Amino acid sequence: MDWVQIISALALVMFIVVLFPATRYMMKNSPKGTSSDWISFVIPLVVIVLFILLLVKLV
Amino acid sequence: MNQNLSTVSQRSTSAIATNKVLRNTYMLLSLTLLFSGFTAAISMLMNMPPMTYLISVIGGMVIAMFVLPRFANSPAGIGIVFLITGLLGFGLGPILTMYASLPNGGNIITLSLAGTGAIFMGLSAYVLTTRKDFSFLGGFLMVGFLLVLLAALANIFLQIPAMSLMISAVVIMIMSGFILYDTSRIIHGGETNYVLATIGLYMTIFNIFISLLQILGIMGNDD
Numbered sequence: 301m302d303w304v305q306i307i308s309a310l311a312l313v314m315f316i317v318v319l320f321p322a323t324r325y326m327m328k329n330s331p332k333g334t335s336s337d338w339i340s341f342v343i344p345l346v347v348i349v350l351f352i353l354l355l356v357k358l359v
Numbered sequence: 360m361n362q363n364l365s366t367v368s369q370r371s372t373s374a375i376a377t378n379k380v381l382r383n384t385y386m387l388l389s390l391t392l393l394f395s396g397f398t399a400a401i402s403m404l405m406n407m408p409p410m411t412y413l414i415s416v417i418g419g420m421v422i423a424m425f426v427l428p429r430f431a432n433s434p435a436g437i438g439i440v441f442l443i444t445g446l447l448g449f450g451l452g453p454i455l456t457m458y459a460s461l462p463n464g465g466n467i468i469t470l471s472l473a474g475t476g477a478i479f480m481g482l483s484a485y486v487l488t489t490r491k492d493f494s495f496l497g498g499f500l501m502v503g504f505l506l507v508l509l510a511a512l513a514n515i516f517l518q519i520p521a522m523s524l525m526i527s528a529v530v531i532m533i534m535s536g537f538i539l540y541d542t543s544r545i546i547h548g549g550e551t552n553y554v555l556a557t558i559g560l561y562m563t564i565f566n567i568f569i570s571l572l573q574i575l576g577i578m579g580n581d582d
Contacts, residue, residue: 304413305515311417312512316505318424323501333495340491341539348478348535352528352574355474359467359579
């Protein structure tokens, strides 16, 4: 393992440690979505997946 | 009658304020993206080593997390945003140089740029026209992002190419979710600071671009 990997790993650990409290707060305090809310989130994601597949075909 | 007039007046003031935040955010985002492109070009011309990317990303993230929030309400915040985006753009130079050296590297970079732009504009247009409230996504996206960071940490040791591909694909999904979430927060008054809004959107665009480069780079060279 070279030192680039070690620095990358340390940086990722730092980001995880810094983001963890904010994540816990948001999990507790975010409003709950209805099923139609989640559908309105999933549909654009499906479109994006198809778009990326198109980009892969174009390469 | 007076109460109705007061309510209408409050709503129009609130709408004006929201539109102002939105306009300032997109204006600053455009400028920072251009500046980022400029610093990336300089980095490519200077032929910076690959290590530049790691240093720039770590430096940019540290400044964004620990320095920017303290100055977000002052004019210095705008300077710090340009510092962060300039740094990230500079780090992008060696990555672009590496992809440009591939057989169809120019195609990969162009498609990644166009794809990133299309994803960002498409999702933004979706939120701005439907005016849906995506605040429910907050906890879900943060957990997803943490899991991605953990997977990336594991893959530093495991070195599995398929896992890298999977991580890039999931990053694009999560960042797309963040575009919906952040834009929704701006139009519904949850985010009133255009400096913080800009850096949030910039980071999503940056991550989508890097991930698309990786996916198209791997799939495009699968001979």
